[in-house]
Amino acid sequence: MKRSYNFSAGPAAIPTEVLEQASKGLLEFTKGVGVQEISHRSPEFIEIRDSVILRLKQLLNVSESYEVFLCPGGATMQFSLIPMNLLLKNKKCDYLETGIWSNKAAEHAKKLGDVHIVASSKSEGYCHIPKEWNIREDTSYLHLTSNNTVYGTQLHDYTVNQNVTLICDMSSDILSRKIDVNQFDMIYAGAQKNLGPSGVVIVIIKKELLERVDASIPDLFQFKKYVEYNSLYNTPPTFSFFMLDLVLKWIEKKGGVEYFDQLNHKKAQLIYDTIDQSEFYVTNVSKEDRSLMNVIFDLENKSLTEKFIVEAEKEDLVNLKGYRSVGGIRASIYNACTYEACEKLVAFMKSFENNNE
Known part of the structure; x- marks a missing residue:
């Protein structure tokens, strides 16, 4: 399945x-x-x-x-x-x-x-x-x-x-x-x-x-x-x-909490690095206070946000829409979210950026 x-x-x-x-x-x-x-x-x-x-x-x-x-x-x-x-x-x-x-x-x-x-x-x-x-x-x-x-x-x-x-x-x-x-x-x-x-x-x-x-x-x-x-x-x-x-x-x-501590830092860093290295994606969250569980960001051109969500779903990347009062994108990467899932998201982010610059 x-x-x-x-x-x-x-x-x-x-x-x-x-x-x-x-x-x-x-x-x-x-x-x-x-x-x-x-x-x-x-x-x-x-x-x-x-x-x-x-x-x-x-x-x-x-x-x-x-x-x-x-x-x-x-x-x-x-x-x-x-x-x-x-x-x-x-x-x-x-x-x-x-x-x-x-x-x-x-x-x-x-x-x-x-x-x-x-x-x-x-x-x-x-x-x-x-x-x-x-x-x-x-x-x-x-x-x-x-x-x-x-x-x-x-x-x-x-x-x-x-x-x-x-x-x-x-x-x-x-x-x-x-x-x-x-x-x-x-x-x-x-x-x-x-x-x-x-x-x-x-x-x-x-x-x-x-x-x-x-x-x-x-x-x-x-x-x-x-x-x-x-x-x-x-x-x-x-x-x-x-x-x-x-x-x-x-x-x-x-491997317990120690295993997930390391994995969750690694997952979050992968996505945050992608955001920070791009002018296409933006976040206003203070770097020192960034969450390891919920990565919040948006597109510099907000008119592309809905397109991002729709096209992500076509790539089996689901439930990325931000909270209703905030908007934007929210990637929640709790323990059960794999590193592979984060890699797929990052690959899509880069592809979407290349196709919509």
């Missing part, structure tokens, strides 16, 4: 070998039934859940001072759950605004607390990551978004010269590069970029931070309940758990 080179921003490409394994599991996982047909309380499914948690801990080198759990829904749901669970009595919380998703996170928190924006690049079209942050000393937490899928920027330094509870949304770059989990008090990530299909979020949180959680919060919204019930408080999205397990095993087999 022929498959296209998929540059979708999310839900994103899933490794072909994982999809092949999943297709078999859909038909028969155990005892003649598919994985989506078994109880979430069954020994077979408990094994999937345990495998996911174990592999996340191993791949990210998570210490015993953290809990790891899986939560249904998407990262957007965490935008509300985080302030619900982790605001101190003063209700203060700080956010770094670097794009649409960090903005949304702050807007959700405003319904529950006193939100302060420590810095923002909104007035400059989110083309860079602000370097000076005005963090309140008595804030409940500082919230960061590690990678900005819409504008193509990424945090490359998480150093905060202040004692603050640090929370990070890593939905679009989790397991794509090496990080020190110990720098953070909480990390969360929706699965649909680097971990599989949508429907589940991974949460890594310090055990001591869970002591903040107010027991009066309804159970389904309470972090402690997901830890207490080992991610199975209610029926979870079982197929998403299964797919997450398959993707984690694939990452492990490939």
Whole structure:
């Protein structure tokens, strides 16, 4: 079966070998039934859940001072759950605004607390990551978004010269590069970029931070309940758990985070070099803040952008259209996007330039 080179921003490409394994599991996982047909309380499914948690801990080198759990829904749901669970009595919380998703996170928190924006690049079209942050000393937490899928920027330094509870949304770059989990008090990530299909979020949180959680919060919204019930408080999205397990095993087999860190730098550099060496393609993203996951660019002659997208699809290079409010081209090159796919894209970019100068 022929498959296209998929540059979708999310839900994103899933490794072909994982999809092949999943297709078999859909038909028969155990005892003649598919994985989506078994109880979430069954020994077979408990094994999937345990495998996911174990592999996340191993791949990210998570210490015993953290809990790891899986939560249904998407990262957007965490935008509300985080302030619900982790605001101190003063209700203060700080956010770094670097794009649409960090903005949304702050807007959700405003319904529950006193939100302060420590810095923002909104007035400059989110083309860079602000370097000076005005963090309140008595804030409940500082919230960061590690990678900005819409504008193509990424945090490359998480150093905060202040004692603050640090929370990070890593939905679009989790397991794509090496990080020190110990720098953070909480990390969360929706699965649909680097971990599989949508429907589940991974949460890594310090055990001591869970002591903040107010027991009066309804159970389904309470972090402690997901830890207490080992991610199975209610029926979870079982197929998403299964797919997450398959993707984690694939990452492990490939060589883990270190392997993908090197590969993703190589993939991104190939495309950025092509842009930088051309006057035909342009990008306004600050070089020091460029994303390894989402390469954002446009054509100097914007009237050719739609033609580029249409002709790229004829070459099996799909889902390159930029976010609706930004336009241009967006090549999302998450873990499952191969180096070969990036080579094909670069070859097309050069050919298109030669034919349309």
